Each structure stands twice: as structure tokens, then as C-alpha cells.
């Protein structure tokens with residue numbers, strides 16, 4: 001299952017370090033090439049010789065012990081890895097990863113690697129529940145670090161609770177699933193394609209403390225980014241104001257923007273090299289004519305705010321496209337098909353995804369959507385009420401089926 005996979009196994013200093021021996025042996029038996037890095041504390045629990053014998057390779061403990069003068073060991077290992085697995089991961093290494101510290105061989109390698117990182121925490125139950133540890137793990141999860149949840153039971157410290165390192169066979173199973181998914185993605189319908197997704201609402205400033213925005217949660221755009229990644233695409237997610245949690249990790253690059261103009265600039269930076277652009281964002285049609293650089297003071301009983309038209313990003317893309325596949329959205333309250341087809345033609349997109357935002361289970365803030373997909377010929381698909389992720393998958397399947405040739409030259 002793991003033949004040819006290169007895994008850096010980081011072992012940190014907790015009593016569960018002894019299980020790293022069994023984990024290492026199982027990974028090797030499954031065909032993985034394993035290089036072990038141990039922290040100074042880990043070698044107090046288990047010897048380097050044990051790990052060297054099981055991994056059949058030299059063990060790294062000291063950043064400055066350069067075994068091969070031709071390379072810098074921590075950079076070499078960081079670049080070599082298909083996966084860096086930290087097991088057991090103590091509260092200390094989790095804190096160092098969250099803070100970006102690099103004061104030993106393992107933390108330095110973790111900072112230098114671009115490979116996916118997986119950590120299997122093991123610690124006392126109170127440490128595991130400590131707000132600092134919870135915060136650090138959340139921070140890391142947002143950056144795409146995968147966690148193998150510890151099990152519950154009698155801990156070495158005598159407490160019963162959550163914090164016991166997951167059993168080695170379970171960790172190996174998670175690693176295998178991870179590579180299975182990754183290999184699946186590299187064969188996905190959008191492998192090698194660049195997909196730009198815009199999500200959320202734009203924020204149009206009135207003054208430094210006031211702005212105009214809308215109710216967009218960003219969830220539909222986030223689901224599209226996730227679904228595009230599942231199909232193997234490299235995704236650029238350009239998000240305005242959102243309430244949902246954006247997907248993170250390998251394959252999705254997140255850019256935050258505020259105004260429609262910022263969003264336009266961000267999209268244009270990627271436009272030439274993109275294969276598909278999806279405009280799921282709720283872009284404000286107007287912005288204040290003047291943006292005060294100081295807080296505006298109240299004066300009379302009424303106030304008139306003059307608004308001027310924003311750039312229509314999708315329309316601009318429709319005029320500038322040179323082979324990019326453009327998907328627009330149309331959130332309507334009535335005459336859905338009529339308005340959707342009008343937008344599709346006016347903005348020269350290849351598909352338009354329309355929904356009636358007044359129907360229950362569709363539109364802003366919900367976790368589900370009910371959409372119809374149109375092209376220049378008319379209705380392509382009428383989808384039932386589905387989760388936004390499932391809706392996104394169907395939209396991308398239609399788009400992937402229509403992409404021609406090897407993609408846009410970059």
C-alpha cells in the first residue's frame with residue numbers, strides 16, 4: 001500500500017515514544033521508505049539504534065550533525081518527504097509548530113518542508129484539553145496539518161481520559177488513506193488545471209469604521225474550492241467577507257480581499273494562467289463615491305450617500321477570456337431562468353449556476369443549495385436540494401467534462 005512513499009517520521013519525547021518503533025516497522029512493512037528524526041527528549045525514551053534498525057536508515061537527532069557534506073540534512077529531508085508524520089506529537093512540538101519555532105532537527109525540518117504534515121498527539125488528558133493546546137491544534141489544522149486523534153483510556157500518568165497515542169496500526173491506516181486520496185486526486189478530472197474561485201461578499205468602505213457589505217457566507221465558494229481540489233486542481237481561492245471556515249492545506253491558496261476592485265485585481269493576477277474561473281462571490285454592484293479617510297461626523301437629520309457603479313468582474317473576464325472556462329452565479333428571487341440566461345449572455349460565461357434564494361434550503365448562509373446549471377443552449381442540469389459540497393462537485397463535473405485540450409498555456 002505504501003510502496004515508494006517517502007515518510008519522515010518525527011518522534012518526540014513522551015512515554016508513547018516506544019510505540020514509534022512498532023509504527024516505524026509497520027510503515028516499512030507496507031513498503032514505505034522511512035527516515036526518522038528524534039528529539040532530544042525522545043532519545044530518553046527509546047534509542048536511536050532501535051529506530052535505525054527498524055527504518056534501515058540513519059536516524060537524525062542533531063541539526064548540526066551533517067552526515068553527508070554534499071547536502072544540508074534538514075532541508076534535504078524536508079524536500080525528500082512525501083509526508084512528515086509526527087508520532088507521538090507532544091504538546092511541546094505542537095506549540096513549536098504553531099509558533100513556527102525551529103530550534104532542533106525536527107522543528108527545523110517541519111518548518112522547511114512543503115510536504116503534508118500529519119501529527120498524532122499523545123499527552124496527559126488535562127494537557128490535551130488545555131486552551132493553549134486546543135488553540136495551537138486549531139491553528140495548525142487551519143494551516144492544513146492533519147491530526148490523528150488520540151484514543152481514550154488509561155494514560156501512563158494514571159489518569160483515564162483522552163490523550164493516548166492512537167495505535168500504530170490505526171495510524172498506518174490513516175496514512176494509507178491519505179496517500180490513496182492523494183493518488184486519486186492526481187488522476188482526477190482536473191489534475192494539472194488551475195481553478196480560481198471567488199467567494200463571499202465584498203466590503204465597500206464608507207470611512208475607516210463603516211462599510212457596505214452583504215449576507216454572503218462564502219460557503220458555496222468554499223465548497224467549490226474543496227470540490228476542485230478533490231478533482232486534482234490547483235485552486236486559488238479569493239475570498240471577501242465570509243462567515244464560514246475556508247478550506248485550507250495543500251492544493252488551495254487563499255487570498256483575502258475587501259472591495260470589488262481588490263477582488264478584480266486579485267482575479268486578474270491569476271487570470272492568464274487559469275483554466276477555470278468561478279465567480280461565486282456576491283460582488284457589490286455599487287460603492288460609496290467618496291471613501292472618507294477619517295470617521296465621518298453626523299450633521300443634519302438626513303444623510304445621502306452617493307454610490308457609484310463598481311466594475312463588473314465577470315463581465316470583464318467574459319470580454320478578456322482567451323480560453324478560460326467561466327462560471328458565473330445568479331442569485332434571483334423571481335424569473336430565475338430568464339435572468340440567468342440574460343446574465344450568461346451579457347457576461348459571456350460558459351455556464352451560469354442559478355438559484356432562487358427565496359426557496360428554503362437554497363442561497364445565503366445555508367449549508368444546502370438548490371441550483372440549475374445553464375449554458376448558451378439553455379438548461380443543462382436541474383439539481384435537487386444537496387449539500388453545498390455535493391452541489392459544487394456536480395458543477396465541477398459538468399465543467400470538467402467541457403474543458404478541452406491540455407489547458408491554457410502558462
Ligand code: CTP
Nearest residue numbers: 279281283285310311312313314328329330331
Ligand atoms: N458579478 C461580478 N461583478 C459585479 C457583480 C456581479 O463579477 N460587480 C458576478 C457575480 O459574482 C456572479 C454574477 O456576476 O457570478 C451575477 O451576479 P449578480 O449580482 O446576480 O448579477 P448582476 O449583474 O449584479 O445583476 P443584478 O444585480 O441586476 O441581478
